[in-house]
Amino acid sequence: MAIEQQKELLSDAFDIFRVASRKLEEQYSTLEEKIEELNSELAEKNRAMERTRRLAAMGEMAARIAHEIRNPLGSMAIFSTLLERELDGDEERRKLATSISRGVKTLDNILSNMLHFAASPGARYRTVDLTELIADSVQMTQACGKTGFEVVHCGSTELEADEGLLRQLCVNLLLNAVDSMKKGGTVTITTRLDPAGTDTVETVEIRVKDRGVGISPENIDRVFDPFFTTRSSGTGLGLAIVNSVVEAHSGSINVVSTPGVGTEFIVRLPRHEAK
Numbered sequence: 033m034a035i036e037q038q039k040e041l042l043s044d045a046f047d048i049f050r051v052a053s054r055k056l057e058e059q060y061s062t063l064e065e066k067i068e069e070l071n072s073e074l075a076e077k078n079r080a081m082e083r084t085r086r087l088a089a090m091g092e093m094a095a096r097i098a099h100e101i102r103n104p105l106g107s108m109a110i111f112s113t114l115l116e117r118e119l120d121g122d123e124e125r126r127k128l129a130t131s132i133s134r135g136v137k138t139l140d141n142i143l144s145n146m147l148h149f150a151a152s153p154g155a156r157y158r159t160v161d162l163t164e165l166i167a168d169s170v171q172m173t174q175a176c177g178k179t180g181f182e183v184v185h186c187g188s189t190e191l192e193a194d195e196g197l198l199r200q201l202c203v204n205l206l207l208n209a210v211d212s213m214k215k216g217g218t219v220t221i222t223t224r225l226d227p228a229g230t231d232t233v234e235t236v237e238i239r240v241k242d243r244g245v246g247i248s249p250e251n252i253d254r255v256f257d258p259f260f261t262t263r264s265s266g267t268g269l270g271l272a273i274v275n276s277v278v279e280a281h282s283g284s285i286n287v288v289s290t291p292g293v294g295t296e297f298i299v300r301l302p303r304h305e306a307k
């Protein structure tokens with residue numbers, strides 16, 4: 033073979049080798065990127081596991097404390113109601129007794145939240161009248177601020193659900209709405225059969241809309257996280273409970289908020305228990 037020909041062959045072989053080696057380099061760096069991705073995924077999973085472990089431990093402790101506090105709180109509720117009755121006619125002092133009752137109710141709600149949170153509720157279904165349930169929840173919340181409530185029921189408002197859990201959901205959404213409107217205003221609660229539901233899966237929709245401070249875009253993804261709160265006296269459990277109640281009913285929840293304008297929570301629940 034002529035020297036020229038051998039040189040050409042060698043140069044071709046080098047070219048092939050260069051291409052192959054470049055490809056290998058590319059594959060190597062893709063592999064490196066993949067490993068980095070997997071590593072950070074693993075780190076995130078580890079953090080999530082650690083969070084879950086800590087939450088479980090805190091949940092257990094919270095449940096124990098809540099049980100201990102519940103009994104004396106029950107007595108306080110009875111005595112403050114008796115005191116209110118006793119002071120009927122003495123407006124000034126009756127108001128003080130009413131403040132105690134209100135405080136006790138708020139504490140009781142916090143405890144219920146902790147207990148529900150620790151117990152990860154499963155729903156016990158029966159037919160619930162939303163009109164009654166929302167009227168009850170409004171009454172429970174009314175005492176907590178200068179807020180007015182407007183309730184709009186469009187069409188039938190009965191559904192199969194766990195009444196206690198659903199009340200917990202409504203009260204928490206209403207309390208948050210009231211908290212967000214320190215200067216007062218109106219919270220609008222709307223219920224309707226969701227037109228997006230199908231004949232086989234009818235869906236009930238509950239909307240709670242306030243004209244409060246709103247939620248900033250950087251916080252909106254975190255509001256359902258347990259213990260996330262921006263309030264000095266908040267527990268960050270309200271929306272975590274709301275979310276777990278929605279999950280227990282195989283429903284969905286969305287939030288739409290504009291800072292300075294207000295917030296709307298939209299809950300959708302199947303009208304009938306899935307068999």
Ligand SMILES: Nc1ncnc2c1ncn2[C@@H]1O[C@H](COP(=O)(O)OP(=O)(O)O)[C@@H](O)[C@H]1O
Binds near residue numbers: 268
């Ligand atoms: N209607 C609302 N308007 C504005 N912010 C809200 C509203 N509902 C919830 N949030 C935000 O979500 C956070 C978590 O709410 P929640 O879980 O009920 O806990 P908490 O009320 O104890 O702070 C609140 O601290 C607040 O920042």
Ligand SMILES: [Mg+2]
Binds near residue numbers: 204207269270271
């Ligand atoms: Mg709350």
